[in-house]
Amino acid sequence: MSNNAPQEKKYVTLPILGQSSRRTALKVAGAALGLAAFGKADSPLMVIPENVSVDEFLQRHYKELSDDDKRKIFLRLETESRENYGADVTISDPKPIPGVKFGYAISLTKCNGNGKCMEACHKENNHHRGVDQSYIRILEMSKGSMDMEQGTTTYDHAVPQDDKYYMPVQCQQCDNPPCVTVCPVEATWKEADGIVVVDYNWCIGCRYCEAACPYHARRFNWESPEIPSEEVNPNQGYLSNRVRPQGTMEKCHFCLHRTREGRLPACLEACPTGARVFGDLNNPESDINWVLKNKRVFVLKEDLGTKPSFFYFFD
Amino acid sequence: MAAHQGSVNIPVLLVLVATGLVAAIGFSYFFTSSVIETEISSLTKTANLPTTEKKFSVDIRKPIGPPRVLTGLDDVHGSAVTVSCSTCHATREPNPANKVGSDLNEFHGSLSISHGSLSCLSCHNSNDYDALKLADGSRVEFTNVMTLCAQCHSRQMQDFEHGVHGGMNGYWDLNRGAQTKNNCVDCHQPHAPQFPKMVPTFKPRDRFLEKADQ
Numbered sequence: 161m162s163n164n165a166p167q168e169k170k171y172v173t174l175p176i177l178g179q180s181s182r183r184t185a186l187k188v189a190g191a192a193l194g195l196a197a198f199g200k201a202d203s204p205l206m207v208i209p210e211n212v213s214v215d216e217f218l219q220r221h222y223k224e225l226s227d228d229d230k231r232k233i234f235l236r237l238e239t240e241s242r243e244n245y246g247a248d249v250t251i252s253d254p255k256p257i258p259g260v261k262f263g264y265a266i267s268l269t270k271c272n273g274n275g276k277c278m279e280a281c282h283k284e285n286n287h288h289r290g291v292d293q294s295y296i297r298i299l300e301m302s303k304g305s306m307d308m309e310q311g312t313t314t315y316d317h318a319v320p321q322d323d324k325y326y327m328p329v330q331c332q333q334c335d336n337p338p339c340v341t342v343c344p345v346e347a348t349w350k351e352a353d354g355i356v357v358v359d360y361n362w363c364i365g366c367r368y369c370e371a372a373c374p375y376h377a378r379r380f381n382w383e384s385p386e387i388p389s390e391e392v393n394p395n396q397g398y399l400s401n402r403v404r405p406q407g408t409m410e411k412c413h414f415c416l417h418r419t420r421e422g423r424l425p426a427c428l429e430a431c432p433t434g435a436r437v438f439g440d441l442n443n444p445e446s447d448i449n450w451v452l453k454n455k456r457v458f459v460l461k462e463d464l465g466t467k468p469s470f471f472y473f474f475d
Numbered sequence: 476m477a478a479h480q481g482s483v484n485i486p487v488l489l490v491l492v493a494t495g496l497v498a499a500i501g502f503s504y505f506f507t508s509s510v511i512e513t514e515i516s517s518l519t520k521t522a523n524l525p526t527t528e529k530k531f532s533v534d535i536r537k538p539i540g541p542p543r544v545l546t547g548l549d550d551v552h553g554s555a556v557t558v559s560c561s562t563c564h565a566t567r568e569p570n571p572a573n574k575v576g577s578d579l580n581e582f583h584g585s586l587s588i589s590h591g592s593l594s595c596l597s598c599h600n601s602n603d604y605d606a607l608k609l610a611d612g613s614r615v616e617f618t619n620v621m622t623l624c625a626q627c628h629s630r631q632m633q634d635f636e637h638g639v640h641g642g643m644n645g646y647w648d649l650n651r652g653a654q655t656k657n658n659c660v661d662c663h664q665p666h667a668p669q670f671p672k673m674v675p676t677f678k679p680r681d682r683f684l685e686k687a688d689q
Binding site for chain 1: 630634637638639640641642643644645646647648650651652654657662670672673674675676677678680
């Protein structure tokens with residue numbers, strides 16, 4: 161035992177510190193830098209923005225909210241509306257009517273481009289007054305052309321012009337909506353009655369959906385909406401016309417706070433030419449189905465396969 | 476296996492084809508008859524309500540009645556004195572040839588007419604100027620003017636009955652609330668019915684607009 165060769169001394173080493181080499185040192189430095197950069201990049205997520213309350217910051221996705229959560233949130237929004245806009249509003253959350261699928265049609269023979277629908281949308285949906293925002297855009301089109309990209313919105317002469325026709329474009333409530341597919345946080349989705357909605361509090365404002373929509377139907381809130389208190393529409397839906405926070409996307413929702421109560425959308429009621437037809441696609445006796453059966457109907461950009469619930473027809 | 480399946484499918488196919496034929500014949504009969512019915516109804520009724528019973532109705536705005544003519548005089552209470560059309564017309568000989576206001580030497584001279592080749596008495600009732608008349612000569616009240624319009628404009632009337640012509644307000648779902656529809660003469664001036672040109676008053680200032688301005 162004693163004449164055994166002296167045992168090699170064993171070192172207990174830490175994997176990096178003990179056997180420092182140029183390579184490991186670089187690895188360590190790289191990892192540290194990476195972590196620091198990641199931390200820095202994430203730091204906006206760690207801080208609650210000034211204009212967002214803690215409750216709002218911690219609020220969960222609409223689909224995960226319990227009835228109790230919703231009650232609290234609606235109460236908070238109603239209070240905020242009183243504080244920020246001086247308006248007493250009621251926030252509701254009407255659900256899709258079972259068995260109903262909404263459809264909309266516009267007669268291009270009747271529409272004369274007068275823009276009353278845009279104005280009605282602007283008022284009904286509490287749009288930012290500063291930019292005259294609206295979910296509808298009326299394109300003045302040359303007769304003979306069906307390419308909506310060639311239409312202009314800037315006309316300001318008496319309408320209709322003899323060589324033009326007028327095509328209002330708003331959200332087409334597609335059955336295969338590209339805007340929903342591209343949303344990285346699932347802040348927008350299609351409801352059972354066909355309406356594509358946005359959870360304004362879940363939206364991160366990346367504007368992918370705006371880019372994905374072939375109908376240019378989505379709008380972005382660059383600023384906090386400014387609305388005089390007497391002009392605030394007090395009948396507000398959580399997924400529809402409540403005042404949207406800055407930095408979120410919004411879009412036409414077929415006035416779901418009205419239509420899910422059985423009422424007609426604001427743009428239809430405002431139309432002085434009677435060009436607009438709204439109704440339940442699942443009801444064979446509805447006006448909209450009569451149009452589909454009896455008129456020459458087309459959808460915009462059919463080749464894209466978006467399957468709109470929005471139709472156009474000529475008489 | 477495949478051959479066996481094929482032999483089973485032939486009778487099934489035959490049954491399907493037969494059902495299809497019966498359905499097609501039934502449908503074509505149904506459609507032709509319903510179209511004719513709608514056309515007839517649009518000539519005889521002012522509004523054809525949906526067939527299934529709804530809780531609320533479609534209300535069509537009506538004109539207040541025969542027009543009253545201002546005399547330019549005030550009564551003792553200060554209200555304007557108006558007279559009915561028949562006040563003057565009862566004593567005048569009707570002239571079926573009159574087509575434009577300028578043909579008349581006393582009244583209605585400034586009335587501009589732009590409504591096809593109609594003459595005054597195509598619609599006005601020479602037996603009673605406080606009412607209108609249909610093409611067959613029968614009397615129709617001013618309040619039921621749509622029946623008169625529908626004689627020629629049956630396609631528009633058909634559209635109207637299906638909510639595809641004329642503006643409306645209220646509810647799309649008649650089980651939840653009523654709907655109010657415009658009357659022909661709410662939007663179309665009967666003497667010059669073409670819908671007027673309008674000037675757009677509201678333009679959104681969006682990025683597309685700004686691009687175009689540059």
